[in-house]
Amino acid sequence: MAATDGTRGKKRSGGVRRGRPSGSRSSGSRAGTRNTGGAPIVRRGTVRLQHEVARRIRAGHPWVYREAVGSRLSRMKAGSPVELVDWDGDFVGRGFYDGETAIAIRVMTRDPGDEIGPELVAKRVREAILLRRRILDWERYECMRIINAEADGLPAIVVERYGSHLVVQLYTEAVSKLRDPLYDALAAELSPAAIYEQRRFKPLSGAAPRSGAELVRGGPAPVEIEVREGDLKFWVDVTAPLATGLFADLREGRRVTSCWAKDRRVLNLFSYTGSISVYAVHGGATAITAVDVAARAHARARRNFALNGIDPEGPEHIVGDTFKVLARFAERKRQFDMVVIDPPAFASASRGGKTWSAVKDYRELIAASLEVLSPGGVLIAASSTRRISQSDFDMTLAEGAARARTWLRIVNRLSLPRDFPVLPAFPEGNYLKFAIAIRD
Ligand code: SAH
Numbered sequence: 001m002a003a004t005d006g007t008r009g010k011k012r013s014g015g016v017r018r019g020r021p022s023g024s025r026s027s028g029s030r031a032g033t034r035n036t037g038g039a040p041i042v043r044r045g046t047v048r049l050q051h052e053v054a055r056r057i058r059a060g061h062p063w064v065y066r067e068a069v070g071s072r073l074s075r076m077k078a079g080s081p082v083e084l085v086d087w088d089g090d091f092v093g094r095g096f097y098d099g100e101t102a103i104a105i106r107v108m109t110r111d112p113g114d115e116i117g118p119e120l121v122a123k124r125v126r127e128a129i130l131l132r133r134r135i136l137d138w139e140r141y142e143c144m145r146i147i148n149a150e151a152d153g154l155p156a157i158v159v160e161r162y163g164s165h166l167v168v169q170l171y172t173e174a175v176s177k178l179r180d181p182l183y184d185a186l187a188a189e190l191s192p193a194a195i196y197e198q199r200r201f202k203p204l205s206g207a208a209p210r211s212g213a214e215l216v217r218g219g220p221a222p223v224e225i226e227v228r229e230g231d232l233k234f235w236v237d238v239t240a241p242l243a244t245g246l247f248a249d250l251r252e253g254r255r256v257t258s259c260w261a262k263d264r265r266v267l268n269l270f271s272y273t274g275s276i277s278v279y280a281v282h283g284g285a286t287a288i289t290a291v292d293v294a295a296r297a298h299a300r301a302r303r304n305f306a307l308n309g310i311d312p313e314g315p316e317h318i319v320g321d322t323f324k325v326l327a328r329f330a331e332r333k334r335q336f337d338m339v340v341i342d343p344p345a346f347a348s349a350s351r352g353g354k355t356w357s358a359v360k361d362y363r364e365l366i367a368a369s370l371e372v373l374s375p376g377g378v379l380i381a382a383s384s385t386r387r388i389s390q391s392d393f394d395m396t397l398a399e400g401a402a403r404a405r406t407w408l409r410i411v412n413r414l415s416l417p418r419d420f421p422v423l424p425a426f427p428e429g430n431y432l433k434f435a436i437a438i439r440d
Contacts, residue, residue, distance in 0.1 A: 046083045054086035060425035062150035064105035078174040081116045098174045106155035118181035125185035128152040135418045142227040144419045145248045151421045163227045164193040165238045171200050183217050194218030196238050212241045233307050245273045252417045253434050258283030260378050264337035269322050274301025288315035295319045326368040338378040339369045345385040366400025383433045393433040408437040
């Protein structure tokens with residue numbers, strides 16, 4: 001599965017648009033400013049927000065959408081600091097301009113004492129690390145998210161730790177000026193062996209995207225490094241352009257999978273580097289079948305098996321398209337007791353020449369998986385795309401089951417792990433859907 005901002009290995013979806021802000025107290029506009037049909041007044045780096053928008057930002061939502069500010073900011077440079085005030089001119093927060101995107105302004109603080117700059121970045125880094133120190137065992141869990149973008153007050157910036165290495169994901173060029181203070185603060189707090197940077201945006205200059213992550217601090221990392229997760233270990237590549245081989249956001253999902261695997265024949269679809277397969281074996285699965293279109297992913301999975309003392313040739317590794325493999329299994333009446341589905345978050349894979357669509361194809365995938373799942377079997381379904389809401393996801397499970405002429409009962413759900421905090425005013429930050437269901 002891929003996501004952003006985590007969203008595992010893929011690009012963030014630019015932000016969900018909200019309805020036009022309403023309820024502005026435009027009659028209260030001050031002398032010297034003109035109420036232009038409800039549009040916010042912008043003056044020398046200050047943006048005046050309509051009542052509803054100011055309320056939302058004060059509650060903790062980190063984005064001011066372009067439609068709430070109109071075209072008046074377009075002469076600003078991406079990354080320029082912006083002060084936000086409410087319609088009465090009272091301070092709301094500070095952030096920076098994000099250029100010509102759906103998100104016009106990203107908010108970094110609601111404290112008038114904070115200026116956007118190195119000190120604030122360093123403070124945010126310290127707070128984020130302190131939170132993770134409190135909630136996770138850093139020795140037993142070496143793969144974790146230590147900065148979760150807006151939820152940690154560092155918009156569009158994600159930092160993940162893989163043992164002594166750090167991987168930074170930047171989601172907009174507008175954070176360019178914050179990079180050095182960020183890397184200085186990370187180096188000061190954690191003394192990492194290296195920091196790698198992934199740029200997950202198209203450069204404004206039109207330059208070609210990089211082919212891998214860029215080393216921005218420390219020395220070059222080995223091709224693969226070993227990270228510990230509880231009782232297990234995995235190889236990761238911190239120099240990879242997107243996915244390193246182990247998704248931090250699926251940590252709880254892996255653990256739960258292992259709990260359900262005992263005495264079951266497990267089919268792991270979109271198996272990637274086999275982390276779920278390894279967990280399933282660890283949990284007592286009687287057999288593993290892993291399906292992935294990429295032969296290279298299976299090669300990495302075999303190395304992960306070996307790393308955990310499991311015979312790499314024990315599991316069945318099938319290189320192929322999930323739908324085709326499922327059709328073949330159904331034809332041969334092959335059955336499993338547990339099927340795990342964790343597809344890519346965004347259109348990337350091909351389905352018979354067509355592009356895999358996480359939204360449309362999921363229902364078909366559920367139906368096809370249920371064809372090979374024995375009665376009473378366990379279906380574990382994950383989705384990390386922001387484009388599917390929890391309720392749409394549930395409906396997908398329901399309709400997939402109906403298509404396969406059976407029923408699914410959800411017996412457990414998971415959300416993002418604790419190192420992916422979510423702001424209550426920003427539910428968009430919670431992109432992971434994960435359900436464990438039993439079929440009739
Ligand atoms: N479940 C994995 C993450 C999946 S990443 C985990 O636990 O870590 C998505 C994977 O899907 C990639 O390895 C990619 O090669 C694979 N993939 C994409 N399209 C596919 C398809 N049509 N059939 C099979 N595998 C596919």
